[in-house]
Amino acid sequence: MQLTQDFLRTKKLPHIWCPGCGNGIVTAALVRAIERAGYDQREVVIVSGIGCSSRAAGYLNFNTLHTTHGRALAFATGLKMARPELTLFVIMGDGDCSAIGGNHFIHSARRNIDLNAIVVNNHIYGMTGGQHSPLTPTGMKATTAPGGTLERAFDLLELAKGAGATFGARGNAAQPRQLEQLITRAAKHKGFSVVEALSPCPIAYGRRNKLGGAVEMLKGMKESSVAVERAAEMDEADLEGKTLNGVLFSIDAPEFSSEYHRMIKKDHG
């Protein structure tokens, strides 16, 4: 599908991302998903935090809100409560969402507020030059873990589910068509949706961990991913080292902003 130029601020390009970065692929998948879902451009809001992937907001021709580090979901919560008719996509990086923004992430999930969180997970803080994040796998190297990190990583989608999120999906930059479909489904889901988009950072992560360049990293991503449907038929030994992709969970539950506004109307309308 041709990428709609109306949804891009072409005058703001070229983007700031490094060669081989996956942010452009994820951003393109988001734009295609928005177009496919047929939203009114006026009613789409892109909120983002701080970091490489959060710069995407500046290149997208919607209502765009580039917030502070970790706080994108809290800004988005206020906006969604004020204007429940708007559709919000919240772009965050792995450190932005799960470290400094971890509290807002679990509480957005708990409220089940209708926000679509797109977490671009490159396993590293890229903008600051390669520090480990809560999504860096144990043993991987970073400038702040030169011998490999001893810390254990979050499973972001398990975290989201445990906290009350009602839609969770994982895709990757190597399979952009699937990623687009996952974002579309997340957007259609009423409630807090999380799409974890695995994305290569050859400069700040791949190079230090000898994962090769962008092509090798994308290839590795594709090879290690297993669709959830297929994984159900595989045994544990075969799943060792694999990453599940697709829709991991989708649950029906009351959504916070609509419940709140229904309460206002019922009690005081």
Place this chain on the structure above:
Amino acid sequence: MAETKPVLMQGNEACAMGAISAGVRFYAGYPITPSTEVAEIMAAKLPEIGGVFIQMEDEIASMAAVIGASIGGMRTLTATSGPGFSLKQENLGYAIMAEIPCVVVNVQRMGPSTGVPTAPAQGDVMQARWGTHGDHPIIVFSPSSVYETYYLTIAAVNLSQKLRQPVIMLLDEVIGHMREKVFIPEAGKLLVEKSSDQIPSDWKPYDEKGLTPLVPFGFGHYYHVTGLFHDQYGFPTGDPPHVERALDRLHAKLEKYRDEIVLTNYIGHKEPRVAIVAYGCTVRSARSVVKKAYWQDRLPVGLLSLQTIWPFPAREIEALAKQADVIIVPEMNMGQLVGEVERYVCGQAKVVPLNRYDGEMITPDQISELIGRWLS
């Protein structure tokens, strides 16, 4: 403005009711003593009038949610106290930079740190001015009564909307928790300044030519909002001349409307030998002393009370310094605003600080004893 019969209410309640009167329909907050009543009143009242109340997961999120709702076009307010005010600073800076209107209430308590949560203090004067990083402009009101709290909150909301600038309501535990009568205006007779519905065709979110209304998200203006330095359309720039111009513009906005922002009140002798400069609850003790000393005993004393402490009322202080020999500055801290007073008195009068920081109010006796010493 037509006023009805007096209502007895608490300072925190007056703040909440003033906000609602001024059109505030969104509140996000986190519980903290001694400001919690503001949240509780908002939680009860806002749903009744179609507004939104949300208790957020922390102080940082509350400030962020308020900014988000303002971008959605709502008039917003959040309330906190010292430790929570510290946590709000980063996003307060964001609101200043992105020019998003909002009102932040800080009901001061005794610090530093957890301090004495239920004791009054005026220790956040400098935090209110400089708490967030960078050279930012700020407006801070410091009411000295429940009545002033009600009307200054309305002024705060209106000014915040007009200038697209966050305004701080710096209360203290005394004002927040005391009960006093307030004359509430009749419904529909309020001074709520409506922002213009007319959006000019050449509208720019950050017009270099001057004030421009905030067009909420959702109306087909695809501008960008960021905490980065930005151009007239909101897009990031790091170009040095542009950065300097943008920062100058933020400050010029307040300078231009200075007379609407800086509110003070003087009572007492026209050419006082001893004058007091006070703000917040300390005004109450000072006023009772000056009333007796001037109106009853005809002594050459006066009181300049500051409803606005930032931007600092420099002109008023300069004028007072030309008249008074001695200027007493009572503060419930170790001396914060007194430094600013000295800066503008500039040696033309003797500046005498009077500080108390044990969690108790400065009493009229303390002030009158000091006045007596300087008069004799």
